Amino acid sequence: xxxxxxxxxxxxxxxxxxxxxxxxxxSTLGADRFVEVEVDLVLANDITAPIAMREFAKLGVxxxxxxxxxxFVADHFTPNKDIAxxxxxxxxxxxxxxxxxxxxxxxxxAGIEHVLLPEEGLVAPGDVVVGADSHTCxxxxxxxxxxxxxxxxxxxxxxxxxxxxxxPRTIRVEFTGERQRWVGGKDxxxxxxxxxxxxxxxxxxxxxxxxxxxxxxxxxxxxxxxMAIEAGAKAGLFCVDRxxxxxxxxxxxxxxxxxxxxxxxxAVYESTxxxxxxxxxxxxxxxxxxxxxxxxxxxxxVSIDQVVIGSCTNGxxxxxxxxxxxLRGRRVHPGVRCIVLPGSQRVMLEATRxxxxxxxxxxxxxxxxxxxxxxxxxxMGVLASGERAVSTTNRNFRGRMGHPQSEVYLSGxxxxxxxxxxxxxxxxxxxxx
Amino acid sequence: MRICGTAxxxxxxxxxxxxxxxxxxxxxxxxxxxxxxxxxxxxxxxGGVHPGDVLLAGENFGCGSSRxxxxxxxxxxxxGCVVAASFARIFFRNALNIGLPVLxxxxxxxxxxxxxxxxxxxxTGAIANRTLRTTHQAEPYPPFMLNLIAAGxxxxxxxxxLQAGEFNRSRTGH
Numbered sequence: 001x002x003x004x005x006x007x008x009x010x011x012x013x014x015x016x017x018x019x020x021x022x023x024x025x026x027s028t029l030g031a032d033r034f035v036e037v038e039v040d041l042v043l044a045n046d047i048t049a050p051i052a053m054r055e056f057a058k059l060g061v062x063x064x065x066x067x068x069x070x071x072f073v074a075d076h077f078t079p080n081k082d083i084a085x086x087x088x089x090x091x092x093x094x095x096x097x098x099x100x101x102x103x104x105x106x107x108x109x110a111g112i113e114h115v116l117l118p119e120e121g122l123v124a125p126g127d128v129v130v131g132a133d134s135h136t137c138x139x140x141x142x143x144x145x146x147x148x149x150x151x152x153x154x155x156x157x158x159x160x161x162x163x164x165x166x167x168p169r170t171i172r173v174e175f176t177g178e179r180q181r182w183v184g185g186k187d188x189x190x191x192x193x194x195x196x197x198x199x200x201x202x203x204x205x206x207x208x209x210x211x212x213x214x215x216x217x218x219x220x221x222x223x224x225x226x227m228a229i230e231a232g233a234k235a236g237l238f239c240v241d242r243x244x245x246x247x248x249x250x251x252x253x254x255x256x257x258x259x260x261x262x263x264x265x266x267a268v269y270e271s272t273x274x275x276x277x278x279x280x281x282x283x284x285x286x287x288x289x290x291x292x293x294x295x296x297x298x299x300x301x302v303s304i305d306q307v308v309i310g311s312c313t314n315g316x317x318x319x320x321x322x323x324x325x326x327l328r329g330r331r332v333h334p335g336v337r338c339i340v341l342p343g344s345q346r347v348m349l350e351a352t353r354x355x356x357x358x359x360x361x362x363x364x365x366x367x368x369x370x371x372x373x374x375x376x377x378x379x380m381g382v383l384a385s386g387e388r389a390v391s392t393t394n395r396n397f398r399g400r401m402g403h404p405q406s407e408v409y410l411s412g413x414x415x416x417x418x419x420x421x422x423x424x425x426x427x428x429x430x431x432x433x
Numbered sequence: 434m435r436i437c438g439t440a441x442x443x444x445x446x447x448x449x450x451x452x453x454x455x456x457x458x459x460x461x462x463x464x465x466x467x468x469x470x471x472x473x474x475x476x477x478x479x480g481g482v483h484p485g486d487v488l489l490a491g492e493n494f495g496c497g498s499s500r501x502x503x504x505x506x507x508x509x510x511x512x513g514c515v516v517a518a519s520f521a522r523i524f525f526r527n528a529l530n531i532g533l534p535v536l537x538x539x540x541x542x543x544x545x546x547x548x549x550x551x552x553x554x555x556x557t558g559a560i561a562n563r564t565l566r567t568t569h570q571a572e573p574y575p576p577f578m579l580n581l582i583a584a585g586x587x588x589x590x591x592x593x594x595l596q597a598g599e600f601n602r603s604r605t606g607h
Contacts (some may be wrong), residue, residue: 009532032575051501054475059592065602075460134499141522143547150501150527156591160600164577164587198446199493203522232493234522289446376455376498378528397448397497400455 001028002264005237006169008204009145009261012039015162031169031268035129035234039069040144041080041122042157043131045372046074046085048150049092052132055155064099064159067158071103072096073113074373077394080326081379111344111370114138114312114351115224119346121251125240125261126300130154135394137228141221142248143240143261148229150230168205168234169197169270170263177278182428184322185220186314186392186412188212188275189227190236190283194293195273202232204270207263212277213238218247219318225315227394230290239263284390284409288398296415296427303336306389307338307420308401309413310368311375314392315343317350325392326417326428327363333423338365365420372431377402390419436513436534436553438485440562441478441570442545443471445491452495452503461502470506477567484511487551489542491517495524496546504528514553516560516571518542529578536560536571 001170003011011029013019021029044052049072056064063235064070072092076092080388089106096104103122110116114135117123124136129136137317139146157163173192173422192206206228208221216224221238224389227234238244239262281295309323332338340360350371351357361366374381375393383389383402388409390403398409409425418431450473457469471478494517495503504527507515515528518539528535534555541560545551549564558571564565574582584590594600 020600034575047455047458047500047502051505052463055588058588059595061602065600082459088459088461106529111456132499132501135495136499148523149506150499150523152501152530153526156587159595160591160602164578164581166575198496199519203521214526216451230508232496232521350467378448378455378458382456395448395450395497397450400450410591426567 002031002267003027004205004267004269005207005239005263006170006235007031007166009126009128010035010037010165012126013039029167031167033167035165036162036218037128037165038161039130039157039163040127041069041129041135042135042154043071043073043113043117043129043196044174045076045133045279046078046089046092047076048132048154050088051151052155052158053091053095056158059159060156061159062327064158067100068102069099069161070103070158071117073105073110073116074107075112075370076376077378078371079369109345111347112312112315112372115315115343118142118222119344121253124252124254125244130157134229135226136354137233137236138226139221139292140228140236141218141238141245143238147234156157160208168203170205170207170397171201171406172207172209172269172272174210174272174274174351175277176210176274177212177276179212179277180280182282182414183277183280183394184412185216185223187283188277189224190285190293190410191275191280192273193227193290195232195275196231198230198289198291199232201228204233205229205235206233207237207239214241217318219316222316223313229291230394236321257303279378282412284425285396287396287407287409288379290394290396290410296425301427302388302409302425304336304390304419304424305387306381306383307336307379307416308374308391308393309344309416310341311372311393314345314413315341315347315370317347320347320351320356321390322411323417324359326414326421327365328359330363330421330431332364333421336420336422338420339368340365340396342370342419344370374401376400390416390425392416434555434583436485436487437481438487438513438551440545440549440551441482441486441488441492441549442547446493446496447490448497449495449499449500449503453506458500458502463505466502466506467509470510470593479510482510482512485513486511487553488512488515489517489545491542492519494520496521497522501527501531504531504533508533512584514555516542516553529581532586538569538571541569
């Protein structure tokens with residue numbers, strides 16, 4: 001049987017009666033089958049770990065299945081925003097110490113989980129990763145089957161190393177043509193979500209392919225895989241190539257599994273979406289759904305109060321470079337608060353060394369320690385009633401970044417930085433000319 | 434088991450930020466979460482819901498975050514069953530895992546309006562709208578999920594298997 005990447009990755013980890021599948025069984029595992037799967041990595045954060053720990057305690061085991069494979073990251077309401085969140089973090093820290101978790105990341109040595117884990121070399125191609133965070137699908141950029149689950153599933157995975165899955169069908173999204181300047185991974189994925197709709201890939205995997213993807217830098221791939229969930233997808237997958245390998249070099253300490261990590265050429269897809277990007281301008285998703293996508297030039301006159309540059313979607317060094325290229329020598333509009341959040345301590349350090357942080361500060365932007373804070377209306381940039389933000393994050397649901405009467409427009413870092421200068425939603429070209 | 438109560442009806446793409454806004458996620462206490470459930474889209478819900486009421490919604494109910502706080506809040510508010518045209522994947526798993534009944538039934542979900550009298554038979558998946566005098570049949574669960582439900586949920590199912598020594602918990606690789 002010819003298999004999609006999702007089918008191959010799950011088949012390689014599926015277990016029956018405590019044993020992995022034989023090569024024959026693997027090669028015939030297809031979509032819609034229910035299977036139990038051994039996971040390589042289990043993730044939780046300061047919002048989801050406390051419930052996972054509560055459920056874990058009901059299972060009657062003293063320890064996690066492998067203290068090297070359970071990762072806790074304090075990133076959502078950190079640095080602790082109030083007493084309640086401090087208590088949650090304290091609970092999580094105590095559990096991590098008691099269980100001897102090798103990979104427990106706290107303030108000052110951490111970052112936003114989905115920027116941090118790949119950077120630390122914790123995810124390898126071919127892995128199956130589950131996380132109690134919906135954007136766990138980010139690691140599909142490295143050819144890992146990675147998906148978000150709730151705290152109860154994560155509790156069971158912490159105890160046993162096992163989750164159940166229904167093997168998803170796959171939608172292939174093929175990008176062809178010539179990518180224009182200022183069009184990056186964010187614009188490609190927003191365009192795809194605009195076509196698919198926010199539930200167009202529900203229960204399915206997305207597999208990204210085509211000449212544009214073959215040439216797309218790893219940071220853009222992380223951005224795209226990250227937002228697969230915004231089309232309802234279970235995973236957003238990329239095949240492994242020399243761009244993946246060069247990112248992993250010196251980072252990962254684990255061996256790559258044998259065999260090619262790509263779909264069979266005549267695998268069966270649920271559907272294929274073809275997108276020619278030659279005429280594609282930078283994209284913006286209007287409130288209140290990520291599928292409300294338009295070209296930046298079609299948005300019209302929209303004045304803004306805040307710009308957020310960062311997050312698990314666009315908080316990597318390449319994203320900050322793009323924003324700095326526009327903010328360098330310019331000033332943030334007096335009516336706008338611009339907040340820049342490097343995605344990890346390492347991104348912060350590199351951005352400092354490259355002078356990007358200086359550029360942001362001179363432009364009149366606030367630079368924050370890594371945190372998910374403003375993306376979910378948690379802290380560090382909550383919106384008031386009637387306020388509008390342009391944000392490089394991933395969701396623009398009603399009330400997502402604060403008051404239910406506030407609005408969020410999603411974009412890539414270039415449009416966000418240009419809008420910060422213009423005081424309204426603007427294309428990079430408008431600001432640079 | 435039969436659920437009888439009042440309908441609370443909503444549209445498509447009700448996201449987890451609408452079910453429980455992130456500003457309340459500093460707690461994981463179900464009753465505290467319930468007191469803020471749905472408040473950004475329906476201020477009357479948390480104060481007006483009664484045990485056994487039925488929440489009905491359109492497509493993609495529970496889209497967005499993986500927060501288990503969302504089904505916990507709905508369950509603690511007293512909702513006996515959620516009926517939707519379709520569910521977002523993570524929400525559906527979470528609801529099953531914590532024992533909040535979730536049924537897929539587009540026809541029942543689309544015609545319902547808040548305030549109508551509903552009756553749901555969880556064993557058969559029969560959904561009756563007593564106000565409109567209509568009946569509907571929910572999609573059956575796949576056998577794999579029926580096993581999980583029969584075992585008392587994913588935690589209970591796993592606990593028994595752990596006691597029986599079914600898992601190889603000494604894997605290496607990292």
